[in-house]
Amino acid sequence: MDMNAFFASPDRADAGLSTLARGVVGSEILKIAAEVRAMKAKGAAVLNLTVGDFDPASFPIPEELLGWTRDALQEGQTNYPPSDGVLPLREAIVRYYEQELGILYPVDSILVTGGARPMLYGAYTTLVDRGDVVVYPVPSWNNNHYAYLSGARAIEIPVGADSNFFPTAEQLAPHLGEARLLSLNSPLNPCGTVMDPEEVRKITLLVVEENRRREASGARPLYFVWDQVYWTLTFGSARHVTPVGLVPESAPYVVLLDAISKAFCATGLRVGWGVMPPAMRRRMADILGHVGAWAPKAEQLATAKLLDAPDVRGAFQSKVKEGVQARLDALASGFAAMRTAGLPVETVAPQGAIYLSARFDLFGRTWNGETITRNDQIRRLLLDEAGFAIVPFQAFGLREDTGWFRLSVGAVTLQEIADGLPRVRAAIERVLTPVKA
Numbered sequence: 440m441d442m443n444a445f446f447a448s449p450d451r452a453d454a455g456l457s458t459l460a461r462g463v464v465g466s467e468i469l470k471i472a473a474e475v476r477a478m479k480a481k482g483a484a485v486l487n488l489t490v491g492d493f494d495p496a497s498f499p500i501p502e503e504l505l506g507w508t509r510d511a512l513q514e515g516q517t518n519y520p521p522s523d524g525v526l527p528l529r530e531a532i533v534r535y536y537e538q539e540l541g542i543l544y545p546v547d548s549i550l551v552t553g554g555a556r557p558m559l560y561g562a563y564t565t566l567v568d569r570g571d572v573v574v575y576p577v578p579s580w581n582n583n584h585y586a587y588l589s590g591a592r593a594i595e596i597p598v599g600a601d602s603n604f605f606p607t608a609e610q611l612a613p614h615l616g617e618a619r620l621l622s623l624n625s626p627l628n629p630c631g632t633v634m635d636p637e638e639v640r641k642i643t644l645l646v647v648e649e650n651r652r653r654e655a656s657g658a659r660p661l662y663f664v665w666d667q668v669y670w671t672l673t674f675g676s677a678r679h680v681t682p683v684g685l686v687p688e689s690a691p692y693v694v695l696l697d698a699i700s701k702a703f704c705a706t707g708l709r710v711g712w713g714v715m716p717p718a719m720r721r722r723m724a725d726i727l728g729h730v731g732a733w734a735p736k737a738e739q740l741a742t743a744k745l746l747d748a749p750d751v752r753g754a755f756q757s758k759v760k761e762g763v764q765a766r767l768d769a770l771a772s773g774f775a776a777m778r779t780a781g782l783p784v785e786t787v788a789p790q791g792a793i794y795l796s797a798r799f800d801l802f803g804r805t806w807n808g809e810t811i812t813r814n815d816q817i818r819r820l821l822l823d824e825a826g827f828a829i830v831p832f833q834a835f836g837l838r839e840d841t842g843w844f845r846l847s848v849g850a851v852t853l854q855e856i857a858d859g860l861p862r863v864r865a866a867i868e869r870v871l872t873p874v875k876a
Contacts, residue, residue, distance in 0.1 A: 467834035486859030507741035524551025578835035626791025629845035
């Protein structure tokens with residue numbers, strides 16, 4: 440029996456949903472990616488720099504991780520894992536952070552989840568009551584969505600290239616007195632920049648000072664979420680640090696988020712974790728346990744072995760960094776040549792993650808019979824005229840049309856970049872050249 444006749448029109452059906460469901464905004468990145476897939480399916484040549492993922496053909500996961508996962512599956516490790524993560528992995532994370540980051544946590548501080556995304560959601564739902572203030576910069580990844588889902592009152596700090604796309608302690612200080620949560624990410628998605636260690640130290644000291652003030656008055660604490668999913672991918676002189684490594688007394692207020700997704704090109708294996716005060720970990724495990732946010736058991740056991748294999752980790756990550764940096768440098772060099780030629784393009788030198796920030800200042804120009812005033816027009820121009828697919832910073836909470844975009848290199852080859860850059864240059868030159876009457 441055909442059920443289609445029983446379904447109301449989308450508009451009518453939507454009216455029956457919850458206020459939360461009707462107000463939520465889906466991933467802008469995935470919408471753009473779907474558009475790109477449709478174009479490629481029709482045979483269009485598209486340099487797809489949209490989704491923050493890795494092409495397994497260029498960046499496969501470590502062979503050892505694949506083998507250990509297979510071994511665990513063959514051993515029958517296919518049932519439910521503990522809701523807070525298998526003990527071998529939680530213990531391995533403790534050793535991993537002590538060896539690589541110089542910070543030692545108790546095992547009871549570790550919560551394993553299906554990637555880092557549930558951890559960020561879990562931090563909001565565990566720490567924030569409806570109406571509480573959360574502070575974060577824009578552009579940044581998904582804070583705007585989680586603020587909405589948790590009913591938080593968001594204080595967004597717009598940042599730009601002048602501050603390396605990070606807020607300063609001076610910018611944050613006026614807002615921390617009323618905040619319940621501060622959320623920062625470095626290396627930064629979407630900008631590919633790394634926060635200066637001294638600025639991290641200053642901000643962390645502000646968090647500690649604010650909590651000392653609150654302790655004296657009996658007020659609820661201010662918590663600091665530090666998303667470091669890309670911390671193994673830094674380039675040149677950029678150096679990753681942690682708030683607790685710089686200011687150890689901040690440990691009771693800091694939540695570290697991490698995963699194997701970017702460090703080991705294992706986005707689909709869905710193994711992430713958070714490191715936090717034990718009492719918080721227990722409550723967050725209860726909340727996320729109700730939505731089944733745990734990582735698959737076989738992948739957890741394999742990840743434990745990987746984190747305990749420094750030689751395997753080191754060799755793999757060196758190769759990945761080399762490949763990612765080559766792609767970022769190729770894009771940055773191509774745009775630098777365009778800028779030298781007088782085209783209105785600028786970038787921020789690659790520092791970390793798999794992203795390049797690029798600005799296309801085409802505002803006021805005419806394309807497709809319209810004056811360009813919005814980022815989305817620039818995005819469409821580059822996609823339609825050059826097969827160049829990128830994501831505007833509006834997808835990361837920035838409201839202003841600035842001409843800045845995220846370019847993600849994990850799923851493209853150097854040859855694809857070499858082929859795509861001339862198309863971009865030609866498209867920009869066409870827009871800049873007035874049409875003769």
